Amino acid sequence: MKDRILALAAVLALGACGTTAPERPQAAAPAKLTVWIMDGSVTQDLLKTFETEYETAHKGIDLDIQIQAWDGIGERVTAALASTDAPDVIEVGNTQVAQYSASGGVTDLSAKVADLKGEDWLPGLAQPGKIDGKQYGVPWYAANRVVVYNKDLFAKAGIEEPPKTRDEWLEITAKLNKGGNQGIYLTGQTWYALAGFIWDEGGDLAVQEAGKWKGALDTPQALAGMDYYKRLQALGKGPKDADEANPPQHEVFAQGKAAQIIAVPGVAARVLEVDAALKGKMGFFPIPGKTADKPGTVFTGGSDLIIPVASQRQEEAYELVKALAGERFQTELAKAMSFVPNRTSLAGVLAGDEGTAAMATGAANGRATPNTPNWAAVEATSVIKQYMTAVLTGADPAAEAKKVSETITTTLNSGS
Numbered sequence: 001m002k003d004r005i006l007a008l009a010a011v012l013a014l015g016a017c018g019t020t021a022p023e024r025p026q027a028a029a030p031a032k033l034t035v036w037i038m039d040g041s042v043t044q045d046l047l048k049t050f051e052t053e054y055e056t057a058h059k060g061i062d063l064d065i066q067i068q069a070w071d072g073i074g075e076r077v078t079a080a081l082a083s084t085d086a087p088d089v090i091e092v093g094n095t096q097v098a099q100y101s102a103s104g105g106v107t108d109l110s111a112k113v114a115d116l117k118g119e120d121w122l123p124g125l126a127q128p129g130k131i132d133g134k135q136y137g138v139p140w141y142a143a144n145r146v147v148v149y150n151k152d153l154f155a156k157a158g159i160e161e162p163p164k165t166r167d168e169w170l171e172i173t174a175k176l177n178k179g180g181n182q183g184i185y186l187t188g189q190t191w192y193a194l195a196g197f198i199w200d201e202g203g204d205l206a207v208q209e210a211g212k213w214k215g216a217l218d219t220p221q222a223l224a225g226m227d228y229y230k231r232l233q234a235l236g237k238g239p240k241d242a243d244e245a246n247p248p249q250h251e252v253f254a255q256g257k258a259a260q261i262i263a264v265p266g267v268a269a270r271v272l273e274v275d276a277a278l279k280g281k282m283g284f285f286p287i288p289g290k291t292a293d294k295p296g297t298v299f300t301g302g303s304d305l306i307i308p309v310a311s312q313r314q315e316e317a318y319e320l321v322k323a324l325a326g327e328r329f330q331t332e333l334a335k336a337m338s339f340v341p342n343r344t345s346l347a348g349v350l351a352g353d354e355g356t357a358a359m360a361t362g363a364a365n366g367r368a369t370p371n372t373p374n375w376a377a378v379e380a381t382s383v384i385k386q387y388m389t390a391v392l393t394g395a396d397p398a399a400e401a402k403k404v405s406e407t408i409t410t411t412l413n414s415g416s
Contacts, residue, residue: 030055030062033316034087036077039069041091041141041303046336054323061316074099081105086308088317089324094128094304097137099373106136107307112318116325120343124300124366131371137304138325139342141333144298144366145192145262146358148271151283153181153259162285164292166200166228173235176259185249185258186233188240188392189385192299193262193287198225199297199367200290205384206370206408213372215408217387218401226388226397233392240392243385254278262287265355266338284355286362300366302339374412383407 037047051063066087068076074096080086081103092100100106109116113135118126121139129137149162157176163169177183186193195205203221206213216222236258239246244263253261254274261267268282287296305324307317323329330341331349338356340363341349347364350356369375378384387404391397 030060031313031316032062032064033089033313033320034064034066035320036066036068036080036087036090038073038091038303039067041337042333043336046332050324050329050332054320058319061320063320078103081308081310084310086310088307088311088313089320090306090308091140091303092137092306094125094137094139094142094300094302095369095375097129097304097306098131098371099376100306101131101134101136102373105309107309107311107314108134108136109138109307109318109321110135112322116322117327117343120345122300122340122342122344122363122366124298124363124368125302125304125342128368128371129304137306138321140303140305140325141330141337141339141342142300142302142363142366143264143266143339144300144359144363145264146284146286146355146362147260147288148253148263148265148267148355149260149283149285150253150256150258150278151281152256154283157259162283163288166197166288166290166296169288170231170235173232173260177235180257182236182238182258184232184236184260184262185238185252186236186262187238187242187244187246187249188233188389189243189382190262191243191384191388194225194229194384194388195299195367195369196287196297197228198222201225201228204370206372206375206378206412208370208372213370213374213409213412215405215412217384217408218398218405223397223401226391226401229388230392241389250274265353265359268355284358286358289365295362295365297365297367298362300363300368370412372412374414377411377414378408381407381411383411 047065051065055061055063077090077092077100081100082105116138122142125139125142129135129139153176159172163172173183201221201224203219203225204216207216249261249263250267250270251274252258254271265284272279287298289296305321307321311317325342330343330346333339334341334349338353340360344364347360350360383404387400390400
């Protein structure tokens with residue numbers, strides 16, 4: 001009997017527990033999205049405002065925005081893409097997308113291009129993010145070179161407005177190249193400018209044929225671009241065996257004797273650090289094209305956003321990319337950083353600033369370097385710079401172009 005009583009008591013106890021009100025489940029912790037943004041791409045104020053507004057509009061999302069230094073970023077991104085704990089969104093240089101996507105660690109966003117308004121993207125900025133027909137990088141912002149000029153020297157030479165064509169540019173530069181002044185300070189190895197002239201002629205640095213890359217500096221079009229570069233460079237005193245960093249061209253321009261340089265508009269701030277008296281005396285215009293109806297082709301630098309395959313929150317990461325690449329943030333970013341937004345339809349947001357407006361005009365005709373992971377190796381060897389110096393110092397252009405094209409071909413196909 002005693003055993004039955006104990007058993008009955010146990011049953012009653014269990015029943016009593018079942019009638020107790022269940023505990024309320026705790027709210028799920030916010031989903032953390034880790035974002036790598038490069039140092040210098042966005043102001044802290046703009047990032048903070050975006051973070052606050054985004055988290056308010058997307059309940060359950062916690063943004064962990066981490067600022068990364070450019071120095072050594074390639075190794076860090078490569079390691080992250082190979083890990084199982086990668087950031088959810090990473091900002092990368094636009095010409096780096098091919099290298100990273102080759103690892104297989106970057107999410108293919110081709111199906112999202114229409115949703116991201118990809119038809120409005122700047123061509124030169126969108127191109128590097130598209131590898132073998134698949135869109136891995138989402139264009140974020142662009143920056144490209146313009147012509148920065150000394151307004152006083154233009155006025156003294158009787159030049160009332162900037163040139164609209166490449167022929168006019170040569171004529172004006174020749175007029176400026178007098179009285180101890182340089183019509184233009186252009187070094188012998190400013191190869192991004194050369195690339196633009198080659199593209200204007202219908203040529204390219206390298207082309208892909210039957211699945212293989214081939215250096216193309218020996219084509220008639222590329223040789224015509226090199227010839228124009230040689231004629232323009234001769235209208236100044238730039239060293240034939242150095243690039244624009246040796247010596248820093250902003251320091252040369254700040255001396256007040258160089259009428260023009262080819263640079264991003266932001267160089268003006270560095271000029272003023274050397275000589276504040278030049279404030280208000282610098283003008284800007286897009287690199288002229290072969291005809292007045294179209295600016296010269298320019299190399300479009302900038303950044304893309306990628307989503308690592310290892311991200312555990314693919315949908316949330318995409319929504320964040322969509323917001324960062326969207327019209328509202330693009331407008332705010334352009335105004336805060338003087339960058340060209342990723343969309344051609346937003347070029348007008350820079351109209352109030354002469355330098356960035358000139359940059360935006362040129363960006364509409366932007367291009368990128370050959371879209372292959374091995375292009376970085378071509379740049380590292382400086383073979384194009386060496387080719388330029390050889391031609392500018394009297395070597396046969398066709399012979400030198402043939403040699404450098406063969407070297408580029410070998411480099412681009414290494415490991416394939």
